[in-house]
Amino acid sequence: MAAKTLTIDGQLVSAEEGQTVLDAARDAGIHIPTLCHLNGIQDIGACRLCLVEITGSPKLLPACVTKVQEGMEVQTSSDRLRRYRRMILELLLAERNHVCSVCVSNGHCELQTLAAEHGIDHVRFEYLSPRLEVDLSHRLFGMDHNRCILCTRCVRACWHVEGAGTKNVAGRGIQSRIISDLNQPWGQSETCTACGKCVAACPTGALFNRGATVAEMQRDRTRLEYIVTAREKSQWIV
Amino acid sequence: MPRQITIDPVTRIEGHAKITIQLDEAGNVDNVRFHVVEFRGFERFCEGRPFAEMPGITARICGICPVSHLLASAKACDRILSVDIPPAAEKLRRMMNLGQIIQSHALSFFHLSAPDFLLGWEQPPERRNLFGLVAAEPELARRGIRLRQFGQEVIETLGGRKIHPAWAVPGGVRNALTPAGRDALKARLPEAKESALMALERFKKVLSTHKQELQVFGNFPSLFLGLVTPNGTWEHYDGHLCVMDSVGNVICDFADPAQYGSIIGEAVETSSYLKSPYYKPLGYPGGMYRVGPLARLNIARQMGTPLADKELSHFKTLGCGAVNASFMYHYARLIEIVACIERLEGMLDDSDLLGTRLRADAGVNSLEGIGVSEAPRGTLFHHYNVDEKGVVRKVNLIIATGQNNLAMNRTVAQIARHYLTGSTISEPMLNRIEAGIRAFDPCLSCSTHADGRIALGVVLLDATGKVLDEANRL
Numbered sequence: 216m217a218a219k220t221l222t223i224d225g226q227l228v229s230a231e232e233g234q235t236v237l238d239a240a241r242d243a244g245i246h247i248p249t250l251c252h253l254n255g256i257q258d259i260g261a262c263r264l265c266l267v268e269i270t271g272s273p274k275l276l277p278a279c280v281t282k283v284q285e286g287m288e289v290q291t292s293s294d295r296l297r298r299y300r301r302m303i304l305e306l307l308l309a310e311r312n313h314v315c316s317v318c319v320s321n322g323h324c325e326l327q328t329l330a331a332e333h334g335i336d337h338v339r340f341e342y343l344s345p346r347l348e349v350d351l352s353h354r355l356f357g358m359d360h361n362r363c364i365l366c367t368r369c370v371r372a373c374w375h376v377e378g379a380g381t382k383n384v385a386g387r388g389i390q391s392r393i394i395s396d397l398n399q400p401w402g403q404s405e406t407c408t409a410c411g412k413c414v415a416a417c418p419t420g421a422l423f424n425r426g427a428t429v430a431e432m433q434r435d436r437t438r439l440e441y442i443v444t445a446r447e448k449s450q451w452i453v
Numbered sequence: 454m455p456r457q458i459t460i461d462p463v464t465r466i467e468g469h470a471k472i473t474i475q476l477d478e479a480g481n482v483d484n485v486r487f488h489v490v491e492f493r494g495f496e497r498f499c500e501g502r503p504f505a506e507m508p509g510i511t512a513r514i515c516g517i518c519p520v521s522h523l524l525a526s527a528k529a530c531d532r533i534l535s536v537d538i539p540p541a542a543e544k545l546r547r548m549m550n551l552g553q554i555i556q557s558h559a560l561s562f563f564h565l566s567a568p569d570f571l572l573g574w575e576q577p578p579e580r581r582n583l584f585g586l587v588a589a590e591p592e593l594a595r596r597g598i599r600l601r602q603f604g605q606e607v608i609e610t611l612g613g614r615k616i617h618p619a620w621a622v623p624g625g626v627r628n629a630l631t632p633a634g635r636d637a638l639k640a641r642l643p644e645a646k647e648s649a650l651m652a653l654e655r656f657k658k659v660l661s662t663h664k665q666e667l668q669v670f671g672n673f674p675s676l677f678l679g680l681v682t683p684n685g686t687w688e689h690y691d692g693h694l695c696v697m698d699s700v701g702n703v704i705c706d707f708a709d710p711a712q713y714g715s716i717i718g719e720a721v722e723t724s725s726y727l728k729s730p731y732y733k734p735l736g737y738p739g740g741m742y743r744v745g746p747l748a749r750l751n752i753a754r755q756m757g758t759p760l761a762d763k764e765l766s767h768f769k770t771l772g773c774g775a776v777n778a779s780f781m782y783h784y785a786r787l788i789e790i791v792a793c794i795e796r797l798e799g800m801l802d803d804s805d806l807l808g809t810r811l812r813a814d815a816g817v818n819s820l821e822g823i824g825v826s827e828a829p830r831g832t833l834f835h836h837y838n839v840d841e842k843g844v845v846r847k848v849n850l851i852i853a854t855g856q857n858n859l860a861m862n863r864t865v866a867q868i869a870r871h872y873l874t875g876s877t878i879s880e881p882m883l884n885r886i887e888a889g890i891r892a893f894d895p896c897l898s899c900s901t902h903a904d905g906r907i908a909l910g911v912v913l914l915d916a917t918g919k920v921l922d923e924a925n926r927l
Contacts, residue, residue, distance in 0.1 A: 316617070317510045351503055351842040359503075402842075425843070426814075429509030429619035 221287035230283040237265055237278040240291060247291050248300060248329050250307075251366040252279045253416055255440030257375055262366055264300055264329070267291050275299070301333045309340040310389065311347065312361040313419070319359075320420035321430040326364060327419075343389075350395075352402030355425055356414050358393065363421035365391055369413035376439055381407040393421075415439060455483070458873075463487075463887050465565040465582070466895055472886060474869050482873050485866040487858070487890060489727040489897045496848045504533055504822070504839045509619040511835065511850075515899045516616050517560065520553035520608055521828030522899075523621045524690065525835040528824030530623030532711070533839055535818035541808035542625035545611060547690045548800060549620070550826065551793040552607025554689060555645070557829035558746070558786040559604060561894040562652065563597025566783060569888045570659050570666070574881040581884070593655060596648035600790070603645045607797070610634040625812035632807065639801050642794060646760075649790045653764065656787055660771075663780065669871040670889050671779025671864030674699030676732050676742035677751045678856065680710065680827050685754035687761075687792060689827040695752050696732060696742065701774025703752075705732075710825035713834055717851065727897070729858045730851055741859035744831025745893065746785035751775040756788070758795035764788045779864055782892045786829075817843045828853050830894055854895040864889040 217232045223240050230239035235258070240247050251262040260277035267278045270288035278291070290296075307313075307326060315321050347360035365384070370393065373382040381404050385394045395401040414422040415434050423432045445451050455478060461471035470489045477483040495514055502510060508526040512519040524546055531538055538546075568581045572589055580588075587594040605615040611630060612618025620627050660667070676699070680692040694710035697703050705716055720729040720737045732740030742748075751772070756762045765788060768776065776785075800806070817839060824835040831853025838847040868889045872882045 316513060317506060319506070346501075349501060349503055349844060351844055357503060425503075426505050426623070428505050428622045 219283045219285045219287075221283055221285070221289060223289040224291055232283070234283050235279055236267060236269075236276075236281045236283055236287075236289055239283050240278060240289070245291055247278050248332065249279060250325060250329065250364065250418055251368060253368050253372075253418075253436060253439065255376070255443040256368060256371045256416065259367065259371070262364075263303055266296060266299060268293060268296065297333070301335060304330050304333055304335055305338045305340055307364050308335070308338050309342050311343070311345060311363065314361075317429055318362060318420040319423045319427040319429065319432040320362070323430070323433045324420060325418035350401050351425060352400035353404075353407070353409070353425070354402060355409055356401070356411065357423050357425050357427075358395075358401055359421050359423065360392060361421075362419045363393055364419055365393070366418060367393075368416040368418065369393060369422055372412040372416040372439060376442055377408060377410050377412045379406050379408050379410070382413055412439060456480070458883075460883050460887060463890055464578075465568075465887070466891055466897070470890075470895075470897055472865055472890070474865075474873065474886070476873075482866070482869045485862070485869045485886075486724055487861050487865050489725045492726045493899075496850055499845055499848045502845050504530055504817075504837060504843050504845050505623050507835075507837065507845065508621050508623070512617050512619065514850075515896055517896055518553060518557050518828050518830070518899065519617045520549050520612075520621075521826065521833050522835070523618070524550055525824040525826045525828070525833045527621035527623060527626075528826060529822035529835040529837050530824070531813075532822035532824065533817060533819050533837065533843070534624050534813065534815040536624055536813040536815045538625045538813050539808070539810045541629065541805040542811045542813075543690075544800065544803060544805050545626050545629060545811070546621055548630070548797065548806065549608055549611050549618075550689050551797050552604045552611075554604070554827075554829045555790050555793045556601045556604025556608070557894075558790050559597055559601035561829070561891075562656075562783060562786055562790075563594065563601070565894070566888070566891045567593075567597070569884065569891070570663060570783075571655070574885055574888075578880065578884070593651065596644075596651060600645055600648045600652075603641050604793075606641070607638060610638060622812065624814060627811070629808050629811060630806040635801055635806065638797070642798055642801075646791070646794045646798075649787065649794055650760070653784075653787045653791065656784055660784065666780045666885075667778045669867055670885075670892060671860065671867060672777055673860075673863055673867065674777055675860055675863075676704070676735070676740065677748035677775060678732070678742045678744050679749040679752045679832055680825065681749075681752050683708070686757045687749060687753035687755070687765075687789075689749075691826070694825065694832070697748075697752050697775060699775055699777055701751070701772075705734075710832075710834075711823035713823070713825065713851070714836075717834075717856075719851070719855075725858070727858050728851075728855045730856045731859065738859050741863065742856065743779075743860045744853050744856045745782060745829075746789050747776060747779065747782045748831065749827065750785045750788060756792045758792055758799065761788055761792035761795055764791060779860065779889065779892045782894070786894070817841060828899075830854055830896055830899075831856055852896075852899045854893070854897060854899055857893045857895065861890055861893050861895065864892070 219230050228243045248264045250264050258279040260280040265278040266275040268290040315327050350358040370382040374380050381395050385392050395404040456476040458474040463470045473486050475484040508523050511526040512523040514522050564583050568586050572581050572585050609615045612620035677697045680688045681695045682688045682692045694707040696705035716733050717730050718733045731737045732742050756765050822837045834851035836849040865886050868886045
C-alpha cells in the first residue's frame with residue numbers, strides 16, 4: 216500500500232494510504248480528543264471533538280473520517296479548535312444530568328477525562344436537567360439516559376461487531392434516545408444476546424453492569440478491537 | 454413594645470440556620486424558634502435511581518458524617534437484597550463507623566464547642582473560636598485536631614479517602630483492611646487514647662465550674678431514643694431500638710429497628726425546613742425525644758470497654774435514672790470517643806479484617822429496605838421502597854438532627870428565658886443561646902430532605918413589629 220507523507224502540527228508524518236488523519240496522528244504520538252470514536256468500530260464523525268484545521272480547506276474536518284493525502288498540512292490544536300471543543304463538552308454536560316460524584320463511571324469516564332483535560336470547571340450554559348428514566352429491566356445491564364451523550368458507540372458495536380442490531384436511536388435532536396428493538400424495555404428485547412459489547416463500548420456511565428455502585432464501572436474497550444481484528448484480518452492480537 | 458431578636462446565622466454549627474427570639478411588651482421572652490433555612494431535598498431526587506447507587510449518593514448528604522449515611526444506606530440496601538453480609542464486612546463497617554464517631558465528635562468538641570466553655574462566654578467572638586483555643590491551650594487544641602485526624606485516617610485506610618468514600622456497598626464492602634493500614638492505625642492509637650482522656654479530665658473541670666449551664670442549657674425531661682445491644686451494652690451499628698423516659702424507664706424495646714414506623718411520627722413546622730419527629734404514643738409535641746451521645750449513654754447500661762465503663766458509671770451519677778441536661782452531650786461525646794478508641798484497640802488484631810469474602814451478591818428480593826445505625830449525632834434511619842427492577846421509588850430519611858429538633862427549640866427557649874429577661878441584650882448572651890444548639894451538634898445539611906410537605910412560613914411585620922400578614926405555603 217502506498218505511503219503518504221503529510222505534516223501534523225508541523226511534524227512530518229508518514230501514513231498508509233487510506234488511513235485516517237486520526238490514526239496517523241495517534242501513530243505519530245499526537246493526541247486528538249475523541250468521544251464517538253472507538254478502535255475497532257466504524258467511525259461516523261458525530262461528536263466533532265476531533266475537528267482539525269487542514270490548510271486549503273475552509274471547513275474544519277473531523278480527523279476520524281478524513282483520509283490522509285499526500286502533502287496535507289494538519290493543525291490539531293489552535294485557539295479556535297480549543298474553543299469549539301470546550302463548547303462541545305460544555306453542551307454535552309448541560310444537555311443531560313452528568314453528576315460525576317455519584318456516577319458508576321466516576322474516575323473512568325471519557326467525558327469526565329476530556330472535561331478535565333479542557334479545564335472545564337464550570338459550564339456556561341444553562342443545564343436542561345431533563346427528567347430521564349433508568350432502564351433496569353435487563354437481567355445483566357442497566358441503561359441510564361441521564362448519562363448518555365448519544366455517541367452511538369453502543370449502536371455500532373451492537374450492529375457491526377455483535378450483529379444483533381438491538382440498539383438504535385429514536386427521535387430527533389434533543390429528543391433523541393438510545394432504544395432497544397422497537398423502543399421497548401431492554402429486558403424485553405428479543406434480539407439482545409446479552410453479550411455486553413455495548414456496555415464495553417460506552418464512554419460514560421450510561422450503560423453499566425446491574426448492581427454497579429459509584430465509580431465501579433471500569434471497562435476493557437480493547438476487547439472490541441481484538442474481536443474485529445481477529446475477524447477481519449485473522450490476526451489474534453491481544 | 455414587642456421586639457424580635459434574630460441571630461442569623463447561627464455560627465459554629467454544620468449548616469445554615471437562624472434563631473428568632475420574640476419578646477413581649479414587658480421585654481420578656483415570649484417565643485424562641487430555631488429555623489433551618491437550607492434545603493437539600495435528597496428524598497426527592499434519589500427517586501428513579503438504581504438502589505445500588507444509594508450509598509454513594511446519600512454519602513454526599515454530608516461532608517462531616519458521610520460514613521453514617523453510607524452505612525445506614527448500605528444496610529437498607531442489604532435488606533433489599535435480603536442477605537446477611539459476610540462477617541468480615543460487618544466488622545469492617547463497624548470499624549469505619551468507630552472512626553466516623555471519633556472524628557465527628559472531636560470536631561464538635563474541640564473545633565466548635567470547646568471555645569465557648571474553655572475560653573469563656575465573655576470572650577469577644579473574634580477570639581472565641583478554634584484559633585483562640587490554639588492560642589490559649591495549644592496542647593489541648595493540637596491534640597484535638599490530631600484526634601479528629603486519627604478518626605479520618607481510620608476512614609481513609611478502609612475507604613481510600615477521608616470524605617465520601619463509596620466503600621460500603623449493598624451486600625458488604627469493597628475492600629478489607631491491609632496489614633500496613635492496620636499497623637499504621639495501631640501506631641496512632643496510644644496517642645489518640647491519651648488525647649481523649651486528657652480532654653475528658655479537662656471537661657470534668659468545666660463541669661465543676663459550669664453548674665448554671667448544666668441547669669439551664671436544655672435541662673428538661675424528655676424521652677431518649679437509641680440503639681443498644683440486647684444485653685444493654687452501648688451500640689453503634691445494629692441492635693435493638695430502645696426508647697427510655699426521663700427517669701430511666703425503658704418504655705419501648707424493638708428487636709428489629711425496622712419497626713420504627715410504629716413509634717416515630719414526623720411533624721412539619723411552617724417556620725423550618727427541618728422535620729420534627731416525635732414518639733407517636735405520646736403525640737406531638739409531647740412525644741419529644743432526644744437522640745445522640747446523651748441518649749445512647751442514658752440507654753446503655755455499660756459501654757463494654759474498661760475506661761469508658763468507668764466514665765459511664767460517673768456519668769450515670771450525674772442524673773437520676775437518666776441525665777437530662779443537654780450540656781452533658783459534650784461529656785457523653787468524650788466518653789464515646791474513649792469507647793471507640795478502646796473498641797478499635799480490641800478489634801484491630803482480628804484477622805477477619807484482612808479477609809477476602811466481603812460482598813454478598815443477590816438481586817432484588819425485597820421491595821422495601823430499612824437501614825438503621827447510630828450516626829455521631831444520633832439514630833439514623835434510611836427507608837427505601839424500590840420497584841421489582843431495583844429502581845428507587847420512595848425515600849424516607851430520618852436524621853438525628855431532625856429528631857432533636859423539638860429538644861433544640863426547647864433548649865433555646867430555656868436559655869433565652871433565663872438570660873434575657875428584662876435585661877440588656879449582649880453578644881455573650883446570644884452566644885449562650887447558640888451554644889445551647891451547639892451542644893446537640895446539629896448537622897442541618899444532613900437533615901432537610903422532605904419534598905413538598907415542607908412549607909415555608911412568611912410573616913409580614915411593620916416597623917413596630919406588629920404582624921400585618923402571615924402566609925403559609927403548604
